[in-house]
Amino acid sequence: MMRLLTLILFLIFFSFPLQVKATEADLLASVQVDSVQADFTQEKQLPILVRPIISKGRFVFQAPDSLRWEYFSPVRTVLLMHDGHIRKFVQHGELFKEEQGMGVDSMQIVLQEITGWLDGEITDTPTFKVHTKDNNRIILTPRQEALAKIISSIELKLLGQTGLMESVTLNEGEKSLTRMVFSDGKLNEKIPAVTFIKP
Amino acid sequence: MRAVCLAMLAFLLLSCSTFQSSGLPVLNGLPSAEQSLSGEIVQSCEQTFFKGQYQFVHSIVFQMADGHGATVIGVTVLDGDTLKTGLMGVEGFVFFEAIQKKDSSLEVNRALPPFDDPGFASGLMRDVRTLFQVPSDPHPSVGTFADGTSVCRYVEDKGQTTDVKINMDGSREITVYDTDHNRERSITVGPRIPVDGLLIPGNLKLKAHGMRGYSLDMTLISAEKIRKYENKKI
16 A cells, blocks of 8 residues: 555656656657756645645656655655665754655655656556546546545646646545646756755 | 661652652642632643634654654644544645544544554544643642642543643643553643744644553644634535
């Protein structure tokens, strides 16, 4: 189960370059993703919440498999992936402390599947079915019943034909969703390796 | 040697006078001159908790006795006698969500590993009630500990005891003892900070004692008093 959860989390942040591959045929045949970075605002809605929880952060991806997924608020955390190693850090006071467990180890297991997606194999994933609703939206639905009980669908909204993502919505059930809205996206800029190594 | 033995005996006697063998500290009665303050102390103890309808969001550092742990975000909604709670990763994915009503019936809407243990939901709800809701004893005993701090002692119908200690710096300590007077939970309630016109503890630290002990270090992210029209949306 934790592997599946990790997979979902990975899907969210990898969906940025993922959409470029998924829509290559009909939208962006010439877009090559070497790197992508963007700020995001995350809105969390739950039936029990009177008001959504708003988080802000930034993520940076460098092909083939380097990632920095960072939250600035309300909890400062940094997830780093580089050279096949995945580490998660949480800020306590002025210092970042590495956090073990909660699926960090299993993230390495799903790395192979992720790189498959980055190679444009999204329609072949055994985890999700891909539906293109229109030119700017892709809906992913879980193939397995067990996963469908906790994730009903994932919606990727594209930002025109720029090769960038406008938003990702993870629908977990009735009135329960996580929506990430991206801004200030940049494609194929050079990113120093240290970005993926140090919190 | 005789002096050493006498010193040890004196220490043991002193220990016995401070702590009963059960582990429940002795509660000294208020001096006669301070008897009139009893009502104020109870009121102050009850201000440790919340009555009414609130939504709290905390970052929670959870740590097991073996040192393993994680940081999660916790949502607590106090809706009269109904308690709603949720745990999610920083990334937003919900691991646990449950509602407990006045009659103690527990409705678990979501419980994913590692939060799917049968005892987890009831244990979590109990911890949340201990943190936020005043114990059910309507007539707590009031007194002081040996260090002079004021204490309210609540004894539940089933024999569980909860001490609420008011420290000089405004922080509070809540200690829960089981029916055999073994210490079960120790909670430090940090000083209150202003949030949207409310005064809410900025930090809560809970330690669960025993073989399967754990600790929770909770830092307040947001607090809101729920108005009636908002509550209808829930």
